[in-house]
Amino acid sequence: MEQPREIETSGGLGLGLALGGASGVISILSAAASSHGVGAQLLSTISQMTMLHAGAFIALGLALAFTRSRLLGFALLIIFAGLGLFCGDLAFRFFSGTRLFPMAAPTGGFMMIMGWLLVFLVGLARVFGVSGKSRT
Numbered sequence: 001m002e003q004p005r006e007i008e009t010s011g012g013l014g015l016g017l018a019l020g021g022a023s024g025v026i027s028i029l030s031a032a033a034s035s036h037g038v039g040a041q042l043l044s045t046i047s048q049m050t051m052l053h054a055g056a057f058i059a060l061g062l063a064l065a066f067t068r069s070r071l072l073g074f075a076l077l078i079i080f081a082g083l084g085l086f087c088g089d090l091a092f093r094f095f096s097g098t099r100l101f102p103m104a105a106p107t108g109g110f111m112m113i114m115g116w117l118l119v120f121l122v123g124l125a126r127v128f129g130v131s132g133k134s135r136t
Contacts, residue, residue, distance in 0.1 A: 011064070011065065012065040012072075015061050015073070016057050016058050017058060021054075023048070024118065027054060030047040032046075033045075040094070042090045042093055046087045046091060057080065060072065064094060071118060075119045076115070078112075078114060079115030080113050082110070083112055085107060086105050089101075
C-alpha cells in the first residue's frame with residue numbers, strides 16, 4: 001500500500017495562496033470602484049475575472065503541492081500573467097481611455113487559454129498514468 005504524499009507547503013501551496021490572494025484583492029477593489037463609476041463595465045469585468053481565478057489559483061496551488069508538477073506550476077504562472085495582461089489592459093482603458101498596447105487584452109486571453117489547456121493536459125496525463133515529474 002502506497003504511503004500518502006506529504007504536502008510541500010513551501011512551493012506550490014504558497015504560490016497558489018499568494019496568486020489567489022492577489023486576485024481576490026484586485027477583485028474586491030475593482031468591484032468597489034465599479035459601483036461608484038460611470039460606465040464601469042470594464043471594472044466589473046475585471047472583478048468577475050479576478051474573483052473567478054482567485055479560487056482557481058488556490059485550488060491549483062493545492063494540486064501543485066500534491067503533484068509537484070513543474071508543468072502545472074508553469075501553467076499557474078501563465079494563467080496569472082495572462083489574467084494580469086487582460087485585466088491590466090481593461091483597467092488602463094478605463095482610467096486612461098486608451099489601450100495598454102495593441103492586442104494586449106486578446107494576448108492575455110490567449111495566455112489564459114493556453115494555461116488552462118496545460119492544466120487540462122496535466123490532468124489527462126495523470127488520469128492515464130503519465131505523471132512523472134519530468135513530463136508533467
